[in-house]
Amino acid sequence: MKIAEQLQMQRQVHGLSQADLADELHISRQSISKWENGTTLPSFSNVVAISDLFGISLDDLIKGDAQLMERLEKANRVNKVSKILLFGIAIAIVGYVCYPLVGISTNTLESWLVIPVLGSFFFVLKSVKWREFNKALTKPTIIWGAIWLGLILIPEIIDFVRGYTQGMNG
Template sequence: MKIGKQIQTYREQRGLSQNELADKLHISRQSISKWEGGVSLPTFANVVAISNLFNISIDDLVRGDMSLMNSLTANNKEPLSRVFKIIAGGFILGFAIYFVLLGIGIKESTFVDWSSLPAFILFIWLLFTINWRQLNRSMSSKTVILGILFLALILVPNIFDSISAMINASVDAVKGYQEGYHSFK
């Protein structure tokens, strides 16, 4: 049975009008009418709210409505497939660039020097394209901890390099000052 008919059946069993159900779900009466008429499908959040309101399982509510089940599973798979595309595409392109550079004799240090600015610009651009509200809602506490560990491990070598460079520059400056001072005497 289609979910719209299920909603109508459960609504009528409880003696609720479309307006009353809409008020309880904090949505418009037109949404209820569209669901019951098979014009549109409720969101997953509304399916959960309806199952809680009618005290029935989500399985009982959506069973038999293949279009709703397909839309719910398709929505859940899409973000994963985009992340997979980014990771897989990045690795494939990275290895391809590596082998091309190796083949034409460009050294790693030269590539690093030339790629730093474009990589930084692309990273900033990427940050502006992310839907941060949706990302925040999808992160668990484990994800946050793993993200912190990952970022720290990426930053530690850069921190070492930066601090070492500052210390070496300071030591060189002091040595240069001392040598200049002694040669002046």
């Protein structure tokens, strides 16, 4: 059964109108209509949300829809997060190799990098589509994200407190 038929059947079984389902998924009613007519396919995050909403497995929801399965497989090959990681690691390696050649000390490099780091972080925050991002966050993602952030901040807090106390004492 194609995703369009499965979606329409599940929506009707659960007594939801297209508008009700659209409200649950935080999208337009027209998007639901296009999915049910087979004009467009839902994104992976919407397929997951639909699966959760109707209490059916992803396998049951998309089984039989070869077009959607192919699209999801292609999307998983090299996703955007992988590109960010690959380019970030490449930039870090190039920077690591080049900074001694230029003759810059580590302290100077760290001082110079503050502005580009903060600037790029600001632009990342500004360019994220937060509505879709928040829908994709699961409880384990939030927990691991908090652990990751805490571990990153520990040395920064230690440095800040040491610098502050040394400045006050000396």
